[in-house]
Amino acid sequence: VRPVRLELEGFGAFNARTVLDFDGADLFAFTGPTGAGKSTLVDAMVFALYGSVPRYGDRRLVAPAISQGAAEARVRFDFTVDDVTYIAVRVVRRTKTGATTKEARLESAAGELLAGNEKELGQAVERLLGLEYDHFCKCVVLPQGRFAEFLHDRPEARQELLVELLDLGVYREMGRAARLRAAESAARATALAGRLDSLAWATPDRRAELAAAIDRLTALAAEIEAEQPVIDELGRRRAAAEADAAAAGQRSSVLARVRTPDGVAALASALDEAASTVDAAKADEEQAERATAEAERALTARPRRGALEETLRRLELRDGHLGQQEKGRRVRADLEDRVGHEAEGLARAERAAAEAEERLASVQRSHLAHAVADQLAVGRPCPVCLQTVTVVPVRTVPGDLDAGRRGQREARRGVDRARAEHQAAERELHTVEVTLASIERHLADLDDLAGVDPPAVRRQLAAVDEAERALDAARRAEQGARRIWRDADRRAQELRGREAAARTEFDRVRDRLTGMASALATAPPERTGALAADWDTLTGWAEAEAVDQERRAGDLACQVDELAEEQRRRVRDLAARCAGCDIEIDLDAVTAGRSPRDLVVDRLARSEAELDQVDEAIDEARTLTGGVERAREQGDVAVELGRHLAASGFERWLLDEALAVLVDGATDVLFGLSGGQYSLAVDPRSRNFAVIDHRNADQPRPARTLSGGETFLASLALALALADQLTLLAARGGARLESIFLDEGFGSLDPATLDVVASAIEELGAQGRMVGLISHVAELAERVPVRFVVDKVGTGASVERVDR
Ligand SMILES: Nc1ncnc2c1ncn2[C@@H]1O[C@H](COP(=O)(O)OP(=O)(O)OP(=O)(O)O)[C@@H](O)[C@H]1O
Ligand SMILES: [Mg+2]
Numbered sequence: 001v002r003p004v005r006l007e008l009e010g011f012g013a014f015n016a017r018t019v020l021d022f023d024g025a026d027l028f029a030f031t032g033p034t035g036a037g038k039s040t041l042v043d044a045m046v047f048a049l050y051g052s053v054p055r056y057g058d059r060r061l062v063a064p065a066i067s068q069g070a071a072e073a074r075v076r077f078d079f080t081v082d083d084v085t086y087i088a089v090r091v092v093r094r095t096k097t098g099a100t101t102k103e104a105r106l107e108s109a110a111g112e113l114l115a116g117n118e119k120e121l122g123q124a125v126e127r128l129l130g131l132e133y134d135h136f137c138k139c140v141v142l143p144q145g146r147f148a149e150f151l152h153d154r155p156e157a158r159q160e161l162l163v164e165l166l167d168l169g170v171y172r173e174m175g176r177a178a179r180l181r182a183a184e185s186a187a188r189a190t191a192l193a194g195r196l197d198s199l200a201w202a203t204p205d206r207r208a209e210l211a212a213a214i215d216r217l218t219a220l221a222a223e224i225e226a227e228q229p230v231i232d233e234l235g236r237r238r239a240a241a242e243a244d245a246a247a248a249g250q251r252s253s254v255l256a257r258v259r260t261p262d263g264v265a266a267l268a269s270a271l272d273e274a275a276s277t278v279d280a281a282k283a284d285e286e287q288a289e290r291a292t293a294e295a296e297r298a299l300t301a302r303p304r305r306g307a308l309e310e311t312l313r314r315l316e317l318r319d320g321h322l323g324q325q326e327k328g329r330r331v332r333a334d335l336e337d338r339v340g341h342e343a344e345g346l347a348r349a350e351r352a353a354a355e356a357e358e359r360l361a362s363v364q365r366s367h368l369a370h371a372v373a374d375q376l377a378v379g380r381p382c383p384v385c386l387q388t389v390t391v392v393p394v395r396t397v398p399g400d401l402d403a404g405r406r407g408q409r410e411a412r413r414g415v416d417r418a419r420a421e422h423q424a425a426e427r428e429l430h431t432v433e434v435t436l437a438s439i440e441r442h443l444a445d446l447d448d449l450a451g452v453d454p455p456a457v458r459r460q461l462a463a464v465d466e467a468e469r470a471l472d473a474a475r476r477a478e479q480g481a482r483r484i485w486r487d488a489d490r491r492a493q494e495l496r497g498r499e500a501a502a503r504t505e506f507d508r509v510r511d512r513l514t515g516m517a518s519a520l521a522t523a524p525p526e527r528t529g530a531l532a533a534d535w536d537t538l539t540g541w542a543e544a545e546a547v548d549q550e551r552r553a554g555d556l557a558c559q560v561d562e563l564a565e566e567q568r569r570r571v572r573d574l575a576a577r578c579a580g581c582d583i584e585i586d587l588d589a590v591t592a593g594r595s596p597r598d599l600v601v602d603r604l605a606r607s608e609a610e611l612d613q614v615d616e617a618i619d620e621a622r623t624l625t626g627g628v629e630r631a632r633e634q635g636d637v638a639v640e641l642g643r644h645l646a647a648s649g650f651e652r653w654l655l656d657e658a659l660a661v662l663v664d665g666a667t668d669v670l671f672g673l674s675g676g677q678y679s680l681a682v683d684p685r686s687r688n689f690a691v692i693d694h695r696n697a698d699q700p701r702p703a704r705t706l707s708g709g710e711t712f713l714a715s716l717a718l719a720l721a722l723a724d725q726l727t728l729l730a731a732r733g734g735a736r737l738e739s740i741f742l743d744e745g746f747g748s749l750d751p752a753t754l755d756v757v758a759s760a761i762e763e764l765g766a767q768g769r770m771v772g773l774i775s776h777v778a779e780l781a782e783r784v785p786v787r788f789v790v791d792k793v794g795t796g797a798s799v800e801r802v803d804r
Contacts, residue, residue, distance in 0.1 A: 001049070001129055001140065002738045002770050004085060005078040008044045010070035013037035013797035020788055020799055027761065029773040031781035032790035037797035038774045039144050041790070042741055046141055048077030048088045049125045050133040051101065051118060054143040059133065062092045063099035067796070072102065081128050081738070085109035088121065135161045139722050144743035144774070148715045151703050155687040162655055165722070171654070175645030178638045185635030189628050196624040202617030210611040216581050217604040221597060223577060228595045231570050235593060238563035245556035248549045251516055255546035258509060260535040264502050268532060271499060274492035281485035288478035295471035299464070308461045315454050318446040321439050328436040335429040342422035349411070349418040356411035359404055366398035502531055510538060521548050567591060665721030673713045673756055680714065709753060712745035716757065723769060739770035746775045758783045
């Protein structure tokens with residue numbers, strides 16, 4: 001890192017904005033009185049890069065950097081690395097409890113943002129400079145009071161610094177990579193070996209076994225192909241013989257079951273008997289028919305029953321009419337008498353009525369006279385004669401008028417009654433006369449009966465009754481005879497029906513037997529028409545044939561057994577051959593015609609597939625074996641490399657070498673600076689720095705025994721040697737120690753030594769490296785080409801560049 005420009009404001013003593021321009025300042029000095037702000041400028045540069053201030057002793061502490069009375073500290077540091085310009089800016093703001101970084105960025109000269117925050121800036125700077133903060137403070141900036149840190153460092157800390165400076169981390173990375181690769185190779189070897197183990201089954205023996213099995217199976221498949229048709233043919237023949245035997249047995253049992261039906265023998269005589277019974281009954285029935293006809297003729301010869309009965313009825317009617325006529329005549333005579341008698345009574349009543357009328361009229365007249373007389377007064381005209389009355393006659397009391405009227409009504413009622421009686425008698429008489437006239441007319445109608453003899457008529461009717469009874473009996477006899485005939489006929493018909501059924505049954509049985517005749521020795525006997533005889537012949541024939549069929553069934557059964565045995569033998573042979581190939585077959589299935597060929601072909605296919613697998617596995621195992629060997633070889637190499645590159649191995653050796661070179665370089669410088677008194681060395685046991693005192697018998701002693709000034713010289717020598725040798729030692733360019741800042745230490749030197757040191761430093765400037773000295777020692781500062789004179793200004797500080 002080479003400073004180009006530093007700008008700070010509110011930082012430490014520099015509360016006002018201050019700018020330093022390092023252009024052309026290869027060797028420069030910050031100079032000024034104690035407490036002026038020289039170290040603050042170095043702090044500002046370190047702070048801009050790393051965000052920490054060395055003297056605070058705490059990397060996180062930033063608040064103390066903000067100027068008292070200021071709110072924020074701002075630093076901008078322009079620098080180059082390998083001639084490329086960068087700008088680092090940091091702004092820290094005061095907070096209630098401390099301070100916080102408000103801005104942190106890294107830009108290129110062209111304004112490109114390379115880091116935008118605190119974290120990114122820190123990482124970018126470490127990457128750019130190749131140095132972390134602690135190491136930066138040991139070999140680029142030797143802060144005031146800490147310049148001897150590298151000289152006095154523990155060997156391990158120094159080793160870390162050198163590793164970083166020399167970029168030896170690359171060997172550590174290589175070691176890590178080698179170890180990683182070793183682990184990977186080991187893992188791969190293990191995995192491959194595992195896979196190889198899993199293929200252990202794929203042996204050449206197994207392969208040979210499979211090949212032999214495939215040969216055997218191929219041969220077996222061919223054998224099965226030849227043998228199965230033979231087995232199947234045997235099966236077919238056996239099945240046919242079985243079927244024939246069963247059919248013969250069946251026929252035998254059918255023939256054995258042929259029997260003459262019960263009653264067939266008795267049926268013929270029963271039929272004859274029934275026929276003669278029918279004939280006899282028929283003759284009887286005809287005889288009865290003739291008898292009936294005879295009885296009918298006898299009845300017809302007689303007078304008709306109706307006429308006879310009519311004659312008798314009319315005779316009885318005539319007798320009735322005669323009786324009534326006689327009785328009517330007697331009644332008429334009586335009624336004639338009664339009419340005469342009633343006529344007399346009526347005449348009497350009429351006379352009595354006339355008398356009663358007369359009496360009433362007389363009484364009424366007397367009452368009228370009496371009434372007129374009452375009105376007569378002497379001197380007054382008579383109402384009747386209109387003559388003046390002279391004397392009023394004396395009058396007796398007139399008769400009873402009411403009695404007269406009652407008598408008149410009585411007499412009239414007597415007339416009415418007598419007339420009604422008389423009229424009633426006359427009506428009755430008239431009725432009787434009408435009746436008698438009617439009887440006489442009826443009797444006139446029956447006049448033809450004169451001369452008829454009723455007993456004769458009754459005798460004739462009795463004869464008719466007799467003839468009718470005879471006819472009835474004849475008809476009943478005829479019906480009886482007909483019933484008997486019909487019963488006999490029915491019986492005969494029934495027998496004929498039975499005979500027909502027996503005949504049908506015979507035909508059925510014979511037809512059935514005829515149906516199997518082709519399989520029998522002889523044909524069934526012909527039918528003759530004599531049913532019983534036919535049945536007997538058929539039964540005898542069937543018995544003989546049944547025996548024959550039974551014998552044939554026996555023969556066929558023997559044949560079946562022979563065929564089955566032959567088939568079984570062949571199937572067993574085949575099974576034995578399959579068993580030789582480890583194939584178990586179902587004997588029944590093979591016997592039933594299901595060929596085991598598929599099983600064999602399937603097994604063959606599987607064996608072939610397995611053979612392919614074995615071949616593949618053997619190939620793979622071969623490849624794997626090579627792979628395992630390669631992985632192990634690679635692993636061994638990587639393990640070896642990792643071991644060599646371990647921190648205690650190659651790196652340690654490299655560091656020791658580097659340290660030796662460094663010590664040589666530093667010795668050169670120190671020898672000059674100390675006026676030939678000291679050389680630098682490394683104590684082989686403690687690995688700490690030691691000095692060899694050439695003025696004291698070249699005795700080595702620890703570097704810590706040096707005085708303050710001597711320590712500064714030794715540190716300076718180391719720092720310069722480090723900067724010199726770094727590019728030479730570094731693995732890939734290493735850190736970029738393009739500048740060095742030495743803050744004080746010079747005050748501890750006497751004038752003569754200071755002169756030597758100053759000369760040495762002047763020489764450094766000429767080597768192209770940038771060197772910044774910080775010192776209040778004016779003599780030293782004045783020998784430097786560019787001075788930044790720092791001064792206190794009130795509460796702050798100011799800087800002024802003074803070029804010589
Ligand atoms: N935050 C701050 N605000 C104000 N002043 C500060 C702050 N921090 C430190 N100072 C003061 O700034 C001044 C400059 O200090 P600095 O260490 O830079 O001095 P110097 O020039 O290096 O002195 P010396 O020669 O003694 O080493 C000192 O007086 C110091 O006390
Ligand atoms: Mg100081």
